[in-house]
Amino acid sequence: MQVAVFSAKPYDREFLTRAAGDSGIRWQWFPEQLRADTAKLAEGSVAVNCFVNDMLDEPAITALAGLGVKLLTLRCAGFNQVDLAAAKASGLPVVRVPDYSPHAVAEHTVGLMLTLARRLHKAFNRVREGNFSLEGLLGLDLHGRSVGVVGTGKIGRCVAEIMLGFGCRVIAHDITADPDLESRGVAYVSLDELVAESRVITLHCPLLPATHHLINAERIARMQPGVMLINTSRGGLVDTSAVIDGLKSGHIGHLGLDVYEEEAELFFDDKSGSVIQDDTFMRLLTFPNVVVTAHQAFFTRDALTAIASQTIRNLLLFRDGLPLEAVVTA
Numbered sequence: 001m002q003v004a005v006f007s008a009k010p011y012d013r014e015f016l017t018r019a020a021g022d023s024g025i026r027w028q029w030f031p032e033q034l035r036a037d038t039a040k041l042a043e044g045s046v047a048v049n050c051f052v053n054d055m056l057d058e059p060a061i062t063a064l065a066g067l068g069v070k071l072l073t074l075r076c077a078g079f080n081q082v083d084l085a086a087a088k089a090s091g092l093p094v095v096r097v098p099d100y101s102p103h104a105v106a107e108h109t110v111g112l113m114l115t116l117a118r119r120l121h122k123a124f125n126r127v128r129e130g131n132f133s134l135e136g137l138l139g140l141d142l143h144g145r146s147v148g149v150v151g152t153g154k155i156g157r158c159v160a161e162i163m164l165g166f167g168c169r170v171i172a173h174d175i176t177a178d179p180d181l182e183s184r185g186v187a188y189v190s191l192d193e194l195v196a197e198s199r200v201i202t203l204h205c206p207l208l209p210a211t212h213h214l215i216n217a218e219r220i221a222r223m224q225p226g227v228m229l230i231n232t233s234r235g236g237l238v239d240t241s242a243v244i245d246g247l248k249s250g251h252i253g254h255l256g257l258d259v260y261e262e263e264a265e266l267f268f269d270d271k272s273g274s275v276i277q278d279d280t281f282m283r284l285l286t287f288p289n290v291v292v293t294a295h296q297a298f299f300t301r302d303a304l305t306a307i308a309s310q311t312i313r314n315l316l317l318f319r320d321g322l323p324l325e326a327v328v329t330a
Contacts, residue, residue, distance in 0.1 A: 112256030148198030151205030226253030
């Protein structure tokens with residue numbers, strides 16, 4: 001069984017090859033992102049394997065189907081990059097990795113909170129330069145603060161549990177309440193109530209048409225002055241221009257991002273030797289109260305092992321004609 005892997009990095013090759021063992025899977029590794037114009041690279045492959053910034057839109061899916069590809073596999077949980085209606089029309093099942101390591105993303109989320117609350121990024125650079133002054137490093141306790149968790153699936157639930165352990169008041173918003181979190185004192189409220197009551201707001205919901213720019217100028221205006229906003233989910237949940245306005249006015253006091261709505265042309269590649277053309281992104285980096293990481297919240301050995309294991313399982317179930325797991329449908 002030949003599989004074309006797009007957006008392939010050395011660590012993808014390492015973990016997928018190890019997980020496949022002697023299963024007979026033959027790999028084609030492509031560093032290129034999947035697009036309609038790169039789909040031809042998958043010629044001869046039964047399946048393709050893609051990541052978060054590969055674009056499986058209708059033209060790309062039609063091209064893949066025309067090449068004889070029979071299965072679309074994602075080595076991620078999110079599927080907003082896939083035109084599911086086009087996949088169904090082309091007869092291509094889509095499978096993903098829904099549960100690899102929610103703890104990895106949750107712990108990174110809390111790491112961003114602590115970095116911002118205690119200004120660790122500034123302190124680190126200052127000490128390396130021989131500056132041991134504490135001026136400008138005054139922080140805030142998270143204990144006792146109200147933390148709003150938007151989306152309490154596996155990752156959001158982990159974040160809520162960690163923040164409960166910190167002694168925070170946790171409130172949440174989701175279309176379905178988690179009874180266990182409720183029993184531990186987490187109150188479910190409307191999104192507008194959450195943004196108004198929370199000192200810290202953290203996003204853990206999928207990117208869908210209904211959640212695009214969930215955080216916009218109107219909702220930012222309802223937030224507490226000096227609010228901390230964290231997004232480790234999908235960049236499109238946040239209207240970046242509105243957030244920049246909030247930072248400039250001081251209404252947003254801290255911003256931690258592991259995702260960015262235009263990240264496809266930036267993240268996962270070394271751009272240090274070139275001039276970055278995204279003026280909006282570069283404006284974000286000018287604020288001293290902003291910390292950006294490049295979509296690395298998932299990036300732990302445990303998570304990559306789990307992603308590879310489920311990916312191989314998805315491929316082998318298809319190869320052997322068995323019922324598929326983790327299927328995504330329109």
